[in-house]
Amino acid sequence: MEQIIKAMDMVASTKLIRARESLDGIRPIYLNLKRIVTELGKQMENAEHKFFKERTDTKNTLYVVLTSDRGLSGSYNSNILSKALKHMNKGKNEKLIVVGTKGIDFFKREGKDIIRSVYDISDDNVFYGTENMAQNIHDVFLSDEVDIEEVYLVYTHFENVLTLEPKIEKLLPVEMDESDENYITDIKFEPGTDNFIDHVVPLYLHMSLFRAFSEAHTSEQAARMVSMDAAGKNANDLVEDLNRVYNRKRQAEITQELSEIVGSAESMKKGGTDDY
Template structure:
């Protein structure tokens, strides 16, 4: 019965594991709904900002704003990677890291000097292990990021870009299309690409203060909001990926339990049959 006892121990272990993964799945499902609400709430503001910039922007104004400066060649670039602080989310972080490595390789092959910035313990840990120098590393951003987190991450990069120390800034994040579709995405943050929606001159309203001053205030807000959206979409994508991973783990644990239970019953039946045969044999020997 040694094997039966061993199987019984494994069954208890898998049952405990299934309870944990099932609980984590339920927690991620609850957090996913709230994170998805934050993503949907962030979109209208971003669309309105883009619409205002698109209607106010003219070629004459565009030439006066450093955040719109289009360099002839990217000689120095910055990459901001957003990952999660925790694992157990399947290939979520690995896909973001793979996207970042590809972007770094492409920029460096084009002759650009690249500095890496990372938010999230998983991305920070991987690139430090690889010997990559991180200019900044933020590991204290929760799965409920706020506007202040986005400002902290991007304001220094904006200052470098305005000063001419950077020619381009990219952010790598998980785009939240749905709970099952969260592809790693590279977005060019700076220079700001003129949003679609028109090139000035067609507005039918009076501006106070001037369009020039409004653009000067809105452009930094637009950049910060782009990073904020990337943060909330990555947070929602993390919960979606963890829910899927934990559901798969729970289902797999169920399959393993079924196999182990069947094997245990077979071993136990064989042991009982053997004991019966020994009793019958012993009784026959006494006759």
């Protein structure tokens, strides 16, 4: 068992290195797209666009929740699922797109309306899979039949190996970041702003999902590595405890045998004296 744990720890460590490299590559692209989309939203003529218009009476919400397909990752899944469920319980009608068998099983037990389940995605298919999912979200949000008024993305943000933060971000309508006052709000677009929005927002959704997948995958491998490391230490402690118990038992048996031998020798000595 100890060897299996060490092997799983090494696999998680290798996957973590690759996942961090991928994450470091996608973060700058996402941040620049986020800035462009925010600059679009700050222009007065776009304030009433469905992608940017905030509503105060939202009743129908779509959640995209990213979890893992496998366990042995400590509290990784439970943290993100509990945070998502707490955010959902606000009297709204929720529809869910759930990634990962852990999340699918959890929300089925909770009786949530899962409109799409995604699981067992290979690393090679993540880019195209998130592109397809982004298009699906785009179409559902603009559709009058479904009437989705806001979209939230639930994932685990990777800060470092020991700091994994469950996060909920609003994808649509696009949230305006008021903390940065250096946004350019007087940009001119040709042939027009609406045409540019129709092209850049789907790309922004795609990169948001792709980046969140990368964050979640990196966090999962970090959580699994830490979990396996802790399991390895616990296994070593357990082996040491069992060795101590075995040694004490063995020592007690040897002491008992010596006592019996000494007692038998004394009995034989006394018996021999009496016979003489």
